[in-house]
Every structure is written in structure tokens, then in C-alpha cells.
Amino acid sequence: MADATGGKVPVTVLTGYLGAGKTTLLNRILSEQHGRRYAVVINEFGELGVDNDLVVDTDEEVFEMNNGCVCCTVRGDLIRIVGGLMKRRDRFDGIIIETTGLANPAPVAQTFFVDDTVRARTRLDAIITVVDARHLPQRLADSPEAADQIAFADVIVLNKTDLVTPEELAAVASSVRQRNALAKIHYAKHADVPIAALLGQGAFDLDRVLADHPGFLDDDSHAHNDDVRSVSFELASPIDPERFNAWIGALLAERGPDLLRTKGILAFAGEDLRFAFQAVHMITDGGFIGPWKPGEARTSRLVFIGRNLNRPQLRRGFESCQAA
């Protein structure tokens, strides 16, 4: 699907709590001989030096949009930096943005949906979150950002696996999975993940939404309400698009701050194409993608990642979208 991107510059966002190994991973990506050149945007509180031709040092400047969306925050510095980098577009093949350890990933993600000039020239490829296997339980206990970073991830690098026992690792993996049923998880010791598993993911492309997740498990048995977790639903009968739009629109407007990411593949009644839907808080993106395969079960699937998720209520809401 390379052509579908229309020559837009792929952007990879690298998040992770302090000390998780984010900068090690970044330097690994940059030093590997992959023949691609990256413009790297780092923040001035970076842990280590970054060795690259094109490094942009920035202050993360988050501001609220005056668009009636209470949780819509964007990174103003990124809008300016993307504009500036486009003046020498021939010097790089992609952009990697490293966030501060304490950053909430929502403003970065939303920047790529909200700003027209950024949207026109770039596409968000994936959010990669580096997680320290040993310290994750503590991080989750003492900082909401750690859970947000997992919730927003398309790819999770579970790092420093050599510092924990197999039992501890299994518990950490389960804790990650409970908060994000959709992300790909890679296990690593010194951030040693193949670059191909990180870059060029197209995780935000609509036709890749849920593509790699034929089934998902929900394990919300031990979740507290304010924990980030993911819940998913399937419906075998077709969806009425108007009912779905009315329901999801109202839901996101009301619960947007709690709903970190929403993704779905929907079978609309009388429609042979699959409809892909995704949202970051209240900001939505949707469109028809390829047709259902012959003989394939036309099952609509919807996943919510967020806080205070009322599973029965969400299920009833989704079920009310079925075509009459």
C-alpha cells in the first residue's frame, strides 16, 4: 500500500518512561544500516546524546485547540518543526519524534489529525512505547502517564527482559496486554528489536486497523476503574451507519477524555466494503477500505482503550447500532 500514502512522510513516535531504554532504541534505529535517513526530533531533556545528521531539539509545547473538544490538545512545536523540515524534504525519508518520559502521547497523536498542513504532508506511522519490564509495576502504580503510554502504543517494546524472572515477565506482559489488547509486543534485552518490526508499520492506516488482530483477549478481571484497560466487542449482524455515527459521536463527545483510543472494523448493512474507524480521544477518522473476503464472516469489531470503561453499557450501545 505504499502508493496509498501519497508521498507523505512517515512519522514514528517514540514514547517511554524515563530509563526504559527509549534513547538506546533510537540510537539503535539510527545506527543500523537500513539505507533510510531520518529527521529526529528530540526534547532538550533527552537522556543521552543522539548521533544523527538531522536532529531537531525542541521544547514540547502543548496547547488546547479552541474547537469545542475539551480534550483536544496538540503540540504546537511539532506543527512548526514539520513545516520547517518540509523546506528540505529531500534530506530525509522519515521523521522520528522522541517524547519526554513523562509525556502524555495524546497531543502528539492528535497533532497529526488536527493540523491541516501537517496532515497534508505527513502520516503517523506508529506510536512505539518502550517499557522497562522490571520497573513497570512500580511505574503503573505511581504515574498515570506510564499507563497512557501503553494505551496509545501500536508497538510495545518490552525491554530489559533479562532483568526479570520468567514469571515476572509473564505478569508484566499480561499487565500490558490488559491495558492494550491491540499493540504488537516485542520482547527485548537491550532494545534489540529488528528495525523492520518498528518502522513502516502503517499502524494508523485505516486499512491496517485491527488487521493483525483476528481475535483478542480481554482480561479485565483485576482492573480498577481508573486503570487503563481495553475492552472489545464483536457483532455478527450488520451495523446501521447512521445509528453507529450517532452513538459513537455522542459517546466520544461525552466520554472523550476517558477514551484514549478507539478502533473498529464495521460491516455496514448492504455494503460490501469494510468500514474502518479510529479515534484518539474525540478526534475521529474513518473510511471504507477493501472488500470483505468471499466466505469471510462479516463480523464487526470495536475496541476501546481507556479509563472507567463500563463494559455492559458499551456493549448495549454497540448492540443498539445493529441494522433493524
Added chain:
Amino acid sequence: MTADHILQTRGVSHELGAYVVAAAFARGGATCAFALGDGTLHLAPRQGGTWRAVAVHDGAALALAPDAGPAGYVCGGDDGTFRRAGETVTDIAGFGMKWVEHVASFADGKTRLLACAVGRQIHLFDGDGSKLKTLDHPSSVTGLAFDTKGKRIAAAHYNGASLWFVAAKTDSPRRLEWKGSHTGIALSPDGENVVTAMQENALHGWRLTDGQHMRMTGYPGKTRALSFSRTGKWLASSGADAIVLWPFFGGGPMGKAPTELAGGDGVLCTLVACHPQQDAVAAGFADGLVVLADIAAARILPVCGPGRGPVSALAWSADGAQLAFGTETGFAALVDFSKQQQQATSP
């Protein structure tokens, strides 16, 4: 007559091979310059002759202004340098890894000033490049402008704008507040109005005499360029599929509809530049079209037809005789509107 008639009969143009970031004319009037995304400055003699490239930045040029003296220019780049460029290139200041995103200059009979914006700071220099002062802002400076007398400098940033007296002994700005991200700034010629462009496809203004707020909305895209007409009657702006002109007279712009010129084909206007002598405005569009519009008569003169990339640089000479423009794909042109020089400028 084709849309390229003016370009062909009165213009000189070149493909420069990199994004044209900005154009400017030297104050003494001998050259015009195009700053490029590859860090070079291309100098075009106004009386004709070979264009010359000068390497200025190790990276992209981000901003350009005429030097405060009669010849040469000042340039900001993503290599963190603020440089003077012309026959030679010299450093005015360096800022490490920080980008020098905006530059401005001022000159009249007695005052010469240079300024650049780096992150949250404006650095102010005299005409020789000696540092005068640093002005701090609550967030990154996204636009920079001197008033027409060189007494004040205005900066756009998040949640408003700041207006500083250049010669003040103690530096405390007049803060103009309005929630949101402000991304560009203009001062009216009489110094009484400050207008900013905003992230939310709107303009915001402050009338300095009484603090009246002005909201100008309805743009389909972000406004990148703001330009007051010489008399201050009109504020021209980009960001719509026409040149949008707000009336700053007869009680306007409050409660008045803007005048729209050269619109109707659904292509976004990317840049505007008011003529320095008359009530006319030049505009560039996303398809490469460049036009000159007479505001009162609402007459449009095509200068350059579409097809050479989105217009990304546009500037008038101070005498209003020549217009320089460039595009994102590296096309650059200098067009002469004066009566007598038609022959001399043909390629």
C-alpha cells in the same frame, strides 16, 4: 493573452532546485534575493544580469529580511545561525541547535535595527549586529514585526502577542491576550492595530487605543500571510480560495464582511503582499498562480500561470516597481512592472 504573459514579457525566472522559503529586496535597491531550503541565497540583480548563489546555512534557510544597511540581507536558518549575507557571509549570532525561525529589520534616517526569533526569545541587534537586548516570552515566538517607525516590535506566541518598546530602559511588554495558538503577526501602518493569525483558521486583532478585540473568521485554511495596505485601509490575508481583504475603516473590520478578490476556483491562496505605494495586492496560490489585484477596481492581472508549485515566497521592492516570487518546487521569478524597463528585463 495567456496567464504567463506578464512573466514572459516582463519577467526573469530560474529553476533553483530547492524550496523557495522567502524573497526580499535589498534596501538600496540593487538586488533581490531568494532564500532556499538548501541553505543558499540566490541574488538577482534588479537591472538584469546573472543570478548568483551564496551558501549561507548548513541546512535550510527559514527566514529572510533585507539588511538594515543599503546592501545585503539577514538570514535565519535551522543550523541555529543568524547571518548577514550578500557579497560575503558573516555571523551575527549563533544559537546552537535551536532554529532561527523569524527575522526582521528596520532602517530609517537615524535608526537601524535587526531582530531574530529563537524559541521563546527575540534577540535585538543594532545595524552593525551588536547585541542590544533579549526579550523573553511565555512560549515560542511564531511571528515578528517592527512598527513603521522602528519604535516597537511585536511578537506572536501562544495565548496572544507581546508589544515591546525597542528603546525602553526596563523591558516590560504590553501583553495582548487571547487564548489559543497565534502563528503570525502584522502591525497596521499607523501602529494602532495588531493582528495575528491563529491555529483555528481565524485572525485575531487588538485595537491598541482602547483594547477592542477584533475577530475575523471564516477561513477554510490557516492564514500564513498578513499584509496591511500602505494606507492601512485594508488588511490582506491568505488562507481562503480568494484574497481576503478586511476593511480597517468606517468602523471595520467589526461587523463588516471582507472583500474577496481573485477567488472562485477552489485553490487556496498561500501568500499575499500589499503594494508599497498603491491600494493593490499581489497574491500567490497553491497551484502556482500569481496575480496582482487592484483593490478599489477589483481588477485582477495574472502575473504567472499555475503549474510551477505552490507559491511560497512573495515580496515587493520598496518602490513597488518589481515583484519577486518563488515556489515550493524551486521556481523563482522577478517581474518588472515599471513602464520603461520592458526591454531590459526580457530574458
